[in-house]
Amino acid sequence: MRDRSELRRIGALFGPYRARLLSVLALIALSAGLSMISPFLLREILDHAIPRRDTTELTWLVLGMIAIAIITGGLGVAQTLLSNMVGQRVMHDLRTAVYRHLQRLSLAFFTRTRTGEVQARIASDIGGIQSVVTSTATSIVSNITTVLATIFAMFALDWRLAAFSLGVLPFFVWMTRRVGGERRRITAQRQGRVADMSSLVEESLSVSGILLGRTMGRGGELAERFTAESEELADLEVRSRMAGRWRMASVQMSFAIMPALVYWFAGQTSAISVGTLVAFTTLQTRLLFPIGSLLSVSVDLQSSLALFHRIFEYLDLPVDLAERADPVELADVRGEVRFEGVTFGYDADVAPTLDGVDLDVPAGSYTAIVGETGSGKTTLGYLAARLYDVQAGRVTIDGVDVRDASFASLARTVGLVSQDTYLFHASVRENLAFAKPDATDAEIEAAARAAQIHELIASLPEGYATVVGERGYRFSGGEKQRIAIARVVLRNPPVLLLDEATSALDTETERAVQDALDRLAAGRTTIAIAHRLSTVRDADQIVVLDRGRIVERGTHEELLERSGRYAALAAQGDGGESRSTASA
CATH class of the missing domain: 3.40.50.300 (P-loop containing nucleotide triphosphate hydrolases)
Incomplete structure (x- = not known):
């Protein structure tokens, strides 16, 4: 039930882009329909144009196949452009939604959550679903459309060959679902390790972390800890890649064996022409590749559900500091x-x-x-x-x-x-202007003078353009404190x-x-x-x-x-x- 709920939420992410998605679907349907014409043209070439040595008919049939290839190629480019535009907008929406939601949480969340964990959710987890939201959704629709159109064309060519070829498909579907479940479990573990590594890097390679590690003589131990985390992540990556690989290899071998079996089956009857047989195996190839792609996509989709779950966990965190629907604007404050x-x-x-x-x-x-x-x-x-x-x-x-x-x-x-x-990690001016983005240089300098830090800043080679370094480590504690005071003065x-x-x-x-x-x-x-x-x-x-x-x-x-x-x-x-x- 959780999977169904999350699938509905994933589908809702594409809601604002229905018009573009409908355009993509129209392109997919048109491309699939056109591509199904080529096998019939091929049958005409083999059964009629070549045996009759009718060069005019042969030329027109070949030109038709070439035109279809060019048109479907152009449609594919347009489809890719639209689907990637939609996918990137969905990723943008997810990133901003998570960031804005986290901004609304109280300090309690951030005091108990590692910074690296937050970074991993926003960067790694959302980055991990890029292929799913940019191409997988349209790939599924495209492949399903192609499969349905191909099956229709196969039955139109010869129902006996079609029935024989499709009999083994349920086995493939069952096998792939087992592979997907395994990949999903491993993906969840892998992302947890990514978050651990991000936190370790954030903590140990910051200025404070480096100072602490060196002064305590623990640099070697931190490096060993990172090595262990990295090694475990590498093992999980291998397990993720190899999960069900033998099963998928069996599926691929079956796809390769199927055309040979069709030739054998066709040889048992004399009612199937050579043109029909070649056209059918061409269609079969076009059927097997989309089905293989669907099976692979289903595995990736199962894996991506683990990432979506981690993202939705953050989006579902209760907002404990909510603004009223009609908040009061504090104005002319006396300060009681x-x-x-x-x-x-x-x-x-x-x-x-x-x-x-x-x-x-x-x-x-x-x-x-x-x-x-x-x-x-x-x-x-x-x-x-x-x-x-x-x-x-x-x-x-x-x-x-x-x-x-x-x-x-x-x-x-x-x-x-x-x-x-x-x-x-920005210039002094940018740090001060954070309090008042539209502040003039005169206002910034006046605030610095009030905080008794202007003379020091002005004496620096780059003045207010001086980059303070990570967490202001270019300045002493007292100097940083006075910069902070100047920021509040502003x-x-x-x-x-x-x-x-x-x-x-x-x-x-x-x-x-x-x-x-x-x-x-x-x-x-x-x-x-x-x-x-x-x-x-x-x-x-x-x-x-x-x-x-x-x-x-x-x-x-x-x-x-x-x-x-x-x-x-x-x-x-x-x-x-x-x-x-x-x-x-």
Whole structure:
């Protein structure tokens, strides 16, 4: 039943291109009809034109055969063009559908899924079905049409020879279905290994992976692991190619033996003319090749079903961050953020990460969130940006539930600077303009100046055209962080989330980045998830989280006077610099 359901879904992919498909079918039918005329012309040549030495009739019959060959060749080219156009559009639709669907999933999916696995689904799996969607569908129709037309012509020539030739076909069909099932199982295993290899390459040959492998002395072990994965993939490829090869060889031998058997059968009766016999074996050849092609295609189709299943698995993933049908457009945002009875957990089997949190962040204020590792600090910030949805309660901006806001307006409203800065392998200008594609050079430079990174960029030989390298490895941690800050400045959001943006920096670099952050936060509603308590001393309010609940709130001085949880965190500082033990 799953196969039938997926076959219906595959068929639906071709729905938008019915007109072109009908044109292809018309070309196929016309080509098949014309090609069936040639054997009858051949019979006339052998039984009448040559024995009578009628050169005029012979010339016209030969010209007819030549014309049919030229016309069917041209029709075949047109058919191939149209079918490939349809197939490539279907592949394009699949790729974009998977990509767009994955874009709508929450961070939870990407935290538990390897990047290489996602890449394999989009590139390898969809690439693996190319032959099926570009040529296999039309090949099936073409071959079926040819087979039906050929069978009709064979019976028209001689019903006895036709019945004798067709008697063995059910055996071929049964044999091929067994081969297809075996190929399908192997294909599913093979694609799993491709995904494993993609993940290994993604992880071990990235800049971070190379650094880790070399500094840990594990390069040789990684190479051996890749070798083992590659060897297993090679074995699966061989098994896939050889699956049922002996059975298919038997089928091919049967096809070769059939004409000889027809000659033997025809020799048992004197009622069949030489012209009819030669024309019939010509038709038989035209029947055997399409049937062989259909049998081979059925095997490939069975294998491709495994790929389609993997693709449909991703398309069927539930969208847990859906936009409302009539979303609210956030405009003229003041920036008041409220958390009302917010509860959220990553795993239903464990205690929630946040449990009944109530928090008001007034417009234009600076609120710091502090706490031990796992207290829920980062989660609280991510809920404000709707990177996840609350399981109870709500988060509002200016009184609008973030679940009711449009994604575009929410992205314009809330800006995030995290400690894990991500830069594309592109120029500095392109990385900054990602926040505002229509930004002018003056706007980009102004944002860089605000983030105190303009002078450094301008001093580079290629300036803003400098390619940052994979994940920005051409720049130091502090420089990357300031580029990320400039990117947010360019976007100019009224609400700012700072997710431990300086926790991984040394003291000197932290001061430069913190100065840029202070400029960025001026006049905005800012929620800072703090690692070093010294960076949030001047916050309008400091909120202390412990095991998903707010246990304290107040200013720096007020919380120290209470000698509570905040004071304990501050006491863990060293050398006068207050810091919490770790990030959330």
